[in-house]
Amino acid sequence: MTGISIENISRKFGSFQAVDKISLEIESGSLIALLGPSGSGKSTLLRLIAGLETPDSGRIAIAGRDVTHRSVRSRGIGFVFQHYALFKHMTIRQNIAFGLELQKAPKAKVRTKVEALLELVQLQGLGDRYPSQLSGGQRQRVALARTLAVEPQVLLLDEPFGALDAKVRKELRASLRHLHQQVNVTTIFVTHDQEEAMELADRIVVINKGKVEQVGTPAEIYDNPATPFVMSFVGPVN
Numbered sequence: 097m098t099g100i101s102i103e104n105i106s107r108k109f110g111s112f113q114a115v116d117k118i119s120l121e122i123e124s125g126s127l128i129a130l131l132g133p134s135g136s137g138k139s140t141l142l143r144l145i146a147g148l149e150t151p152d153s154g155r156i157a158i159a160g161r162d163v164t165h166r167s168v169r170s171r172g173i174g175f176v177f178q179h180y181a182l183f184k185h186m187t188i189r190q191n192i193a194f195g196l197e198l199q200k201a202p203k204a205k206v207r208t209k210v211e212a213l214l215e216l217v218q219l220q221g222l223g224d225r226y227p228s229q230l231s232g233g234q235r236q237r238v239a240l241a242r243t244l245a246v247e248p249q250v251l252l253l254d255e256p257f258g259a260l261d262a263k264v265r266k267e268l269r270a271s272l273r274h275l276h277q278q279v280n281v282t283t284i285f286v287t288h289d290q291e292e293a294m295e296l297a298d299r300i301v302v303i304n305k306g307k308v309e310q311v312g313t314p315a316e317i318y319d320n321p322a323t324p325f326v327m328s329f330v331g332p333v334n
């Protein structure tokens with residue numbers, strides 16, 4: 097079980113309360129969207145889960161283990177950001193293999209795994225290309241494959257498709273859904289795009305001003321918005 101349990105977590109920057117007593121239970125294997133406007137604290141919450149930020153108070157447990165004061169490395173987390181940071185001088189295959197080689201995985205195992213990952217993100221045949229020869233959407237799929245290569249317990253994605261155009265974003269949504277079905281890793285996906293959250297997530301966490309406004313399935317949130325904020329942010333477009 098790799099569920100995540102967040103209890104009363106808070107984080108201030110100066111006098112600004114970026115994350116304000118958030119509690120959340122995230123089920124093992126689920127695909128969760130953190131949805132909210134810019135500046136609402138989504139990235140800060142994700143960074144707290146990853147251990148890239150330290151909370152002022154509260155606790156976080158992953159797979160039943162309190163990790164609040166544990167290092168980033170010990171948390172078993174894979175992180176994909178908006179701006180894919182692929183190694184420019186390495187081929188796609190080498191990029192995906194990078195983490196596995198750091199772990200000193202046997203060569204044959206690396207080879208098999210990289211091919212499986214290329215297939216998983218639908219980039220078969222492009223393994224020998226360099227990042228500059230790929231489109232933005234393809235590069236972001238390489239970033240996903242590279243992150244999944246080391247089998248994280250939890251996958252965190254911070255607006256991973258944010259820099260791409262609408263058509264590519266749609267394709268990547270389908271990719272991510274497919275991938276999640278195959279790998280079934282507990283995934284938290286940050287977005288400010290309600291359509292993206294509705295289409296992708298098992299459950300949506302709506303965040304505003306550092307607080308959780310509502311947690312529910314896309315249908316629950318759409319049909320029964322709990323607050324005026326949720327209604328205006330997620331509700332039917334007038």
Ligand code: ADP
Nearest residue numbers: 109112114132133134135136137138139140141
């Ligand atoms: P979101 O991802 O929802 O856009 P963030 O979590 O990035 O929101 O930021 C929430 C607020 O916290 C923003 O107003 C931002 O300026 C502030 N903030 C985030 N990180 C820092 C930091 N390291 N130092 C100071 N302020 C920060």
Ligand code: MG
Nearest residue numbers: 138139140254
């Ligand atoms: Mg952000």
